[in-house]
Structures are given as structure tokens and as C-alpha cells.
């Protein structure tokens with residue numbers, strides 16, 4: 230199976246008033262194979278959106294980016310290279326569909342603009358078929374509507390339709406269900422999974438909701454304070470989490486696939502991005518902490534899982 234995306238040692242610093250004052254990404258490594266889904270999960274502020282933004286080449290000018298991003302047959306991509314394929318070979322859907330569309334243009338006008346830029350022929354028929362494929366039963370009415378006239382769920386379906394117009398190789402979905410209520414969010418998740426099965430694009434699925442990530446992902450990467458702390462096949466990470474942070478995350482959420490037990494919150498907070506982190510960033514919240522945790526943890530292989538921890542043994 231060929232690799233669609235490989236991210237190696239991705240680091241991002243922000244430079245404000247000529248001073249580098251935080252390092253929200255501290256060496257992210259990820260890989261997505263053709264037609265597969267990698268789910269990224271982690272608490273708020275851990276660097277999920279920043280990872281997606283860096284991959285898309287959309288970081289603000291105050292950001293300093295290091296590391297490499299390889300995409301499909303293109304090899305290592307510069308920000309300039311990425312701009313040339315952004316919106317066609319690699320597309321993205323965002324958390325809040327209400328703010329992702331321009332309120333003063335109809336959906337038809339906005340989808341037509343994208344289709345024209347992608348060089349799509351027979352645009353009216355293509356848009357109708359695309360909207361039907363995302364479960365919108367009255368495409369004509371949707372095309373004539375303005376964003377405020379549609380529900381959040383319908384708008385999110387429109388955004389998925391827009392992102393898939395160019396038949397991308399990779400779709401990045403950043404919290405696509407977080408702004409929706411639980412039932413609609415679940416329908417959108419099911420839709421995304423079925424579209425991926427049918428159309429074969431690879432996906433980077435980002436969420437702080439472990440259950441949503443587990444539902445659509447083949448593999449999972451758990452991020453903490455700008456680093457991947459555990460990665461592996463989704464069912465293994467969910468059923469046999471190895472890193473103390475992953476165990477804490479899974480122990481803190483209700484799960485439909487497990488017998489009911491007591492939910493336990495992880496004590497403490499994610500370190501501020503202004504903290505100069507030395508060694509394992511999770512150490513100060515970790516009940517397994519030992520003296521060596523103040524040094525950079527090794528990557529330990531346990532079956533198909535990789536875990537960044539001093540205490541976990543192979």
C-alpha cells in the first residue's frame with residue numbers, strides 16, 4: 230500500500246515581536262497510507278489544528294516551520310508546492326460550517342466557483358450528483374439557498390461535497406462533527422466513512438472526541454503538548470492503550486463499547502505552550518513518573534503500537 234502523507238519531525242514555533250515565544254509543535258511524525266484513515270486525538274490546545282494547517286501550508290507568517298512533509302508521488306513539499314495542489318489533491322473540511330461559507334453568496338454560487346477553479350465540465354449536473362451523494366435530497370433547493378437558510382448538518386454536508394468535488398487523494402477533516410448535535414454528528418460521521426469506502430480517498434481525521442476518532446479511523450495517533458505519544462491500529466489503541474496519557478484519556482470518557490465503570494479525570498492541565506518542556510511533557514500529571522522522565526522518552530514498540538514513554542516496556 231503506497232504512502233499518501235508522511236510528516237517527519239514537524240516543528241512549529243511562533244515568533245512574536247522578533248522573539249520566538251512558544252513551540253506548540255515539537256516534532257510530529259505521522260504516516261497515512263492510500264485509502265486509509267489516520268485519526269488524531271488529544272486535548273484542546275495540544276496542536277491538532279496546527280498540524281493540519283502546517284500540512285496544508287496555511288500557517289501564518291509569524292510561524293517558523295521545520296521538518297518535512299511528503300505527499301503522494303510529489304515527494305517533499307514546500308509551502309509553495311502545497312499551494313499548487315491545495316483544494317484539488319488535498320482538501321479540508323472545518324469544524325464550523327456556518328463560518329466556513331460566505332454568508333452573502335448562495336451555496337450554488339460558492340460551489341460553482343470551486344467547480345470552475347477545478348476545471349469541472351457540466352457543472353450543474355456534477356453539483357446535483359455531488360449533493361445527492363452526501364445525502365442532500367433536494368439539491369436544487371440547497372443550491373438556491375444562502376448559508377443561514379440551511380441547518381448546521383446540511384451545511385456540513387455541503388462542505389463535504391465541496392471538499393470532494395476534485396476527487397482528492399487526501400481529505401483532512403478537522404473536528405467535522407464538534408459543532409453539530411450528537412445525532413447529526415453521528416450521521417455525518419457515518420456519511421464520511423461511507424464516502425471514503427466508496428471513493429477511496431485517504432483521510433486525516435482530527436477530533437478531541439475519542440469515540441468519533443475510533444469510529445472512522447484505521448490508525449490513531451494520540452498527541453500531547455505538540456508530540457505524538459502513542460500511535461497504532463485503532464482497535465489496539467482503543468482496547469489496549471499503552472501510554473499513561475492514552476489510558477487517562479480513555480478512562481475519562483464514557484464508552485459504548487465497554488462495560489460501565491467509574492470515569493476518572495486526568496489530574497492537572499496541559500502545560501502552557503510558553504513552558505520550556507524538558508523530557509516527557511506528560512510527566513507532571515503522570516502517576517508512573519520516575520526520575521528519567523525529565524529526559525526525552527524513547528519510542529517503545531509494543532506489537533504494532535509505538536509509545537513514547539520511559540516506563541512502558543516492550
Ligand SMILES: Nc1ncnc2c1ncn2[C@@H]1O[C@H](COP(=O)(O)OP(=O)(O)OP(=O)(O)O)[C@@H](O)[C@H]1O
Pocket residue numbers: 243251253271272273274275276277278279280289291437502
Ligand atoms: N497563530 C498563532 N499564534 C501563536 N500561537 C498559536 C497560533 N495558533 C495556534 N497557536 C498555539 O498552538 C497551540 C495549539 O493550537 P491548536 O489550534 O493546534 O490546538 P488544537 O489541538 O487544535 O485544540 P482544539 O481542540 O481546541 O481545537 C495553542 O495552544 C496555541 O497556543
Ligand SMILES: [Mg+2]
Pocket residue numbers: 277278279404
Ligand atoms: Mg483545533
